[in-house]
Amino acid sequence: MKKILPLSMLLMAAFAAQAQGNNDATPKKDWSKIDLSNRANDHFMIQYGYDGWMGTDDSTKPSGFSRHFNFYAMFDKPFKSNPHLSFAFGAGLGSSNIFFKDTYINLKSTTTALPFDNVISADHFSKYKLTTVFLEAPLEFRYAGDPVNPDKGFKFGLGVKVGTLLKAYTKGKNYVNTSGTTVYGSTYIAKESDKRFINSARFAATARIGYGNISLDGSYQISSFLKSGTGPTINPYSIGITLSGL
Numbered sequence: 001m002k003k004i005l006p007l008s009m010l011l012m013a014a015f016a017a018q019a020q021g022n023n024d025a026t027p028k029k030d031w032s033k034i035d036l037s038n039r040a041n042d043h044f045m046i047q048y049g050y051d052g053w054m055g056t057d058d059s060t061k062p063s064g065f066s067r068h069f070n071f072y073a074m075f076d077k078p079f080k081s082n083p084h085l086s087f088a089f090g091a092g093l094g095s096s097n098i099f100f101k102d103t104y105i106n107l108k109s110t111t112t113a114l115p116f117d118n119v120i121s122a123d124h125f126s127k128y129k130l131t132t133v134f135l136e137a138p139l140e141f142r143y144a145g146d147p148v149n150p151d152k153g154f155k156f157g158l159g160v161k162v163g164t165l166l167k168a169y170t171k172g173k174n175y176v177n178t179s180g181t182t183v184y185g186s187t188y189i190a191k192e193s194d195k196r197f198i199n200s201a202r203f204a205a206t207a208r209i210g211y212g213n214i215s216l217d218g219s220y221q222i223s224s225f226l227k228s229g230t231g232p233t234i235n236p237y238s239i240g241i242t243l244s245g246l
Contacts, residue, residue, distance in 0.1 A: 034083075034148065036078050036083055036147065036148070039076075039078075039148065039149070039150065040150065040151045040245060040246055041076040041088075041144060041150040042076065042142070042150070043073065043074050043076060043245075043246045044071075044072070044074070044244065044246050045071070045072045045074065045242050045244045046069075046070070046242070046243045046244075047068065047069070047071075047072075047217055047240050047242045047243075048067065048240050048241060049068060049217070049239050049240015050066065050067060050068075050238065050239050051066040051067055051068045051098060051236060051237070051238045052066065052236070052238070053098065053234050053235070053236055054236075054237060055232055055235050056232060056234055057232055059103070059116040059117075059118065060116045060231065062098045062099055062100055063099055063100055063101035063103075064099035064100075064101065065099065066097060066098045066099050066129075067097055068094065068095060068096045068238050068240065069095050070092060070094040070095065070136075071093055072090050072092030072138055073090050073091060074089065074090035074138070075088060075090055076088045076142070078147065083144075083147040084143055084144055084145070084147050085142065086141075086142045086144070087139075087142070088138075088140040088141075088142055088157070088159075089137070089138070089140075090137070090138055091136065091137050092135075092136055092138070093133060093134070093135060093136065094133070094134045094161070094163060095132070095133045096236065096238075097129050097130075097131050098129060098130045099127075099129045100116075100128050100129065101128070102118060102124060103116055103117065103118060103119065103128060104117045104119045104124060104128070105128075105130055106192075107168070107169070107170055107192050107194040107196070107197065108192055113229070113230050113231050114230050122178065123175065123176065123177045123183065124172075124175070124176065125173060125175055125176070126173065126175075126176050126180075126182075127172065127174060128172045128173075130168070130169075131168070131170070131171060132167070132168045132198060133165075133166045133167040133168075134164060134165055134202060135163060135166050136161050136162065137161065137162050137163070138159060138160075139159050139160050139161065140157040140158070140159030140206065140208075141157060141158050141159060142156070142157040143155060143156050151213050151244075152212055153211065153212070154210075154211050155209070155210060155211070155215065156207075156208060156215075157206075157207070157209075159206045159207075160203065160204065160205055161203075161219070163201070163202045163204075164200060164201055165195055165198055165199070165201070165202070167193065168193065168194065168195045168197075168198045169191050169193035170191065170192050170193075171189065171190070171191050172191075173186075173187075174188060175188055197231070198225065198226065199225060199226060199227050201223065202221055203223045204220060204222060204223075204236075205219065205222060206219045207219075208242055213244050214241065214242070214243060214244075215241070215244065216240075216242075217238075217239075217240050217241065217242045218237070218238065218239050218240075219237065220235065220236075221235050221236040221237065222235070
């Protein structure tokens with residue numbers, strides 16, 4: 001073992017020196033002679049996937065497949081010294097639909113805290129969700145394995161997005177009694193809209209990794225979903241798929 005370890009270290013050092021020599025012998029690519037201004041690199045992104053909440057209690061815990069749908073238009077600026085890297089920024093809309101079971105969220109309440117009322121023993125909606133829509137500005141540092149054709153190679157990105165709340169509303173469908181019988185018909189829908197309890201600004205960390213025009217994406221909202229003093233500190237997160245192009 002004592003002889004093998006020094007020999008292994010010597011071989012590793014020799015391999016590193018050889019690799020460095022090969023790198024030095026290979027001429028560096030002159031990116032200044034390649035026009036990347038019109039390359040396709042995720043100038044449009046559509047995202048869809050699962051939404052969840054962290055920090056909930058028993059009354060505020062979502063149920064079912066909560067989901068988001070986002071659309072962004074982006075500018076992509078490659079680094080002159082290394083076009084594998086780029087900085088992207090843009091704007092778009094982000095929407096989240098959080099579903100609940102046997103729960104009524106009273107957005108029109110005059111109380112200090114937002115009520116999440118359990119209605120399992122009362123007439124209630126069989127389908128119920130809380131929807132928020134944000135105007136967002138995403139920022140992203142990107143890596144593309146193929147700088148000339150990023151839509152045909154490995155890619156990943158890390159970033160943040162900041163948003164301002166445009167709309168918040170609840171939507172209930174099919175009002176039923178305690179025995180599960182519809183009261184107004186299965187197509188009956190009721191909406192209530194109010195932004196008073198929801199934090200008007202949000203700040204989230206984002207990440208993407210994929211190949212070509214398809215990526216797995218994730219985000220974690222650092223700012224609380226509800227305003228301070230109106231309920232638990234809820235931090236939304238999402239996991240989904242990004243379709244990108246142009």
